[in-house]
Amino acid sequence: MSTLRVAMVGCGLIAPQHLEGYKRSCGRAVVVALIDTKEENATLFAQEVGGSPKIFDDLNKALEWGEFDAVDIMTPHDLHFDHALACIKANKHILLEKPMAINLQECEKLLTAGQDHVTQNKKVFMIGENAQYWPEVVKVKEIIDSGRIGDVYFAKASYCVTKLSCPLEMRVDSKRWEFNPARVGGGILMGGSCHWLRPLRMWLGEVDEVVGTVSESAFEGMPAGYETQAQALLRFKNGKTACFQGLYASHALSDTPFFQVYGSKGEITIGGGFKAGVTVYDREHVNGESQGPALGYSESFPPEIGAFVSAALDGKPLDADAMYCSGEPRISWAIYRSLESKQWEKVWDS
Ligand SMILES: NC(=O)c1ccc[n+]([C@@H]2O[C@H](COP(=O)([O-])OP(=O)(O)OC[C@H]3O[C@@H](n4cnc5c(N)ncnc54)[C@H](O)[C@@H]3O)[C@@H](O)[C@H]2O)c1
Known part of the structure; x- marks a missing residue:
């Protein structure tokens, strides 16, 4: 063929x-x-x-x-x-x-x-899972692997998007399936959060356990009962940690970087926005060195x-095989369990 x-x-x-x-x-x-x-x-x-x-x-x-x-x-x-x-x-x-x-x-x-x-x-x-191929995510992986920021010990992923600037237009309509928790399998955690969780796994390794919460936020027009906020701490099997924040907002937001990765010799960021670039902060570039023009999310x-x-x-x-790809929904399900148990929950054991 x-x-x-x-x-x-x-x-x-x-x-x-x-x-x-x-x-x-x-x-x-x-x-x-x-x-x-x-x-x-x-x-x-x-x-x-x-x-x-x-x-x-x-x-x-x-x-x-x-x-x-x-x-x-x-x-x-x-x-x-x-x-x-x-x-x-x-x-x-x-x-x-x-x-x-x-x-x-x-x-x-x-x-x-x-x-x-x-x-x-x-x-x-x-x-x-297109984040596997998101050009800026791939670039960060290359920089980590080059050793430029030393040993990575922590990362932050901020999936904070506002209706005012999201290119994949957030069509809030209570009749649409993506705002019906039964059809989505949850809310923001089962929506786009996976595209922020996959990079963390690519960079830091496999997630062992999580503790977190989800809630509703003031999102004009969002049907009641639809989770638009999530916060979680992730502990990886190698002991490293990361934090994840998800937010669908109808109001304006500051341009918090989508990702921040901390290593013993510096930090790497991917800016906030679907076409933001990679910047490295290290001893030689305390104000940051841009890693060139961004290709952006769509190019994934x-x-x-x-x-x-x-x-x-x-x-x-x-x-990434199917078992590996079950990792992001498993993280989401563990966060939902953690919301109930108010404890750390294992990602892969249930
Ligand atoms: N990777 C990303 O960035 C990204 C972004 C958006 C959506 N998605 C994923 O893509 C998938 C679709 O999301 P979407 O936003 O395109 O949804 P959508 O509602 O815009 O499109 C879904 C389409 O499926 C059709 N449909 C519904 N039931 C059907 C059936 N039984 N048989 C055939 N067609 C049917 C609908 O009429 C609609 O045209 C979801 O899994 C979503 O999570 C991924």
Whole structure:
């Protein structure tokens, strides 16, 4: 197979970012089908895709047709489990947007089915976590690995976004699935927080235990009961620590760095904003040395899609397998447990 025929499932907010990745694949992937229960979303998106993809209003109808090799699942969280299982049954390569499932039980069932899909069906089962490829996050990893800031001992991740400047437009509408805790599997922790937790794991290692809390904040128009704030301390298996803050705000915010990484010889930051750059503070640069122009968050998607295409066409190993990718929702579930127990909770033991 030299060209991967892809069916995109769910033609909403994130679909154009994935499409950009297929478009940059130098012809190695082509989108041949679009599936969306709102057919008008698929029809509109087809104009961006070009090449007259087939349009379906139901995943099962598309799988019955079956003229594609891979599915890219970008549907609401509560549908991920069923959609992924249907695509495993149909023997397709799978890219499933995060989180893989909305609770631990479905997550573990999917991990087992996904593992069989990889070993027996010889198909790709990839969970989409674009932060793995966020250019600034990758750059920080390179700087840490170079030893420039010495031994890393602590990091802060601040996922604080305001409706006033978020490029992935925060469409607050109580009728939308992303503000329905039952469909999201929670609130901010099961939303975008994973993209701030993954870098911490890339830089500091595996998380052992967490203690934290979640709450509602004054967010104009947010449905009551929807968690818009989260704070947590993370202890890693190697003893290092980090803190995480998540905040969806409708008011203005200062430009707190998204990330701060502290080492024995200095600090590295990624500025606040989806197109902010990396700065290093060390003895020679006490006011900080910019590490060049920022590429930004959106540039994480083409390499993510490229990794999926290479895994399916060339058998290239994934940078993060499904078990590893269950780490971010497991951290969120442990924070929810900690809220109840008021104690540190293990991330991987339950
Ligand atoms: N990586 C990121 O930065 C990022 C950002 C936003 C969303 N996401 C993830 O992408 C996924 C989709 O989120 P979104 O913001 O694009 O949502 P969205 O609501 O904008 O789009 C979802 C689409 O799925 C369609 N849909 C709903 N039920 C369906 C079904 N049964 N079969 C087929 N289509 C169906 C909807 O009509 C809609 O067009 C989620 O997993 C979300 O967490 C990731």
